[in-house]
Amino acid sequence: MEGLPGLRRRHFIAGLYIPWAAGPSRAQGRGPHRILVVGDSLSAEYGLRRGSGWVALLAQRLAAQKIPAEVRNASISGDTTSGGRARLAALLADFQPTLVVLELGGNDALRGLPLKNTADNLAAMTQAAQQAGARVLIVGMQMPPNYGAAYGRQFADLFAEVARTHKAGLVPFLLEGVADGPDAAALFQADRIHPREEAQAAMLDNVWPELRKLLR
Template sequence: MLKNIISYGFTLAFLQLLIACGPAPEAEQAVQEDVETVLAETDGDQTAEAKEAEILIVAFGDSLYAGYGLDQKEGFAPELQAALTAEGKDVRVHNAGVSGDTTAAGLRRMDFVLDSLSRKPDLVILGLGGNDMLRGLKPSDSRANMEAMVKKLKDRGIPVMLTGMLAPPNLGADFGKEFNMIYPALAQKYDVALYPFFMDGVVGHPDLFLPDGLHPTAKGIDIIVGKIAPQVVEVLES
């Protein structure tokens, strides 16, 4: 798995640019959505569709999962659902992405989100840590929070797929080494699937980002989904 992380090294220079353009903690806090409000607004339709679908996937992450700045059907969750449906899967992808979420915030809301669903998911795709990195939070704390979430899902008998992030070089070699190993280490320890770098295919291509320089455009999401969907299919069929 370490080789997978190293193979993404070319992306770090552009990630450094993203850090320079990243929002301050106060700005991130200002855009964080209230979880109960998000669920109240979306859960009705999603729950109804989930009951009809053979497979229920939860996409649990931050703004990259939530579809920040995009139309409702252009985000990661709906595009992944469309891609899996095209592969012949009777699937519903529940959007549990919340803009601004850190790993700590995700851990606090995980039980609430899972308990609000109509049934146990067949898979949770877990992608948090980007905001921890942008804020320079301790990788050891991020890892502890991610591990606690993986444990929660394993204890509930829910399969997990992690989508990783990478730290930019301006945060230091020690930080980068410790942060970058969070995802492969947890995947190996708990025997869960790993997609090493969520932003693979879009980093290094400014035209695939919104004007904020942080969030992918609809075309960028299409590229991300095109790379992730085949591995999701493998996980579902394993």
């Protein structure tokens, strides 16, 4: 895909696979909160040092605030909502999460998959997690402007619609203040697609308020 031509350009995830990205990332101790993150390369530490991504920072923040929780990062670079839907049942049975974070959908758009398919898959995952006794937080993504304003709105709106319909939590844009901020160019890796380590704290800050609500 094209590189970053300006500071306000938004980006997408690459279709690469990193085997270790699906492994667990745990906070200290097992507590009443078990948080399962099902995402793509934005959550799988693509191009980053192990333990420096926003999911690892989440585990650290929970521990620092003495919130008893275990975090499992089941994110895989290049994953789509179809892929997440196919593997969610096994993850739910194995980990028995109390909170599921769904950070998927960007690769669907990158591959030109129908928006309805993305919405249907997110809805099915949300319902499956809720039926397993977990609360759900949907983490949204936005399209680069060259996809067109109408398509961009429809894509962003599908996350909100699924969250509203199924009474799930919502983070509208994981890369708020990163991809659309004044220092966007400096916050992305050389591929101009994946955020650098310096951006991970901002990504966690975007997720944290809504996630914290669901832990109460």
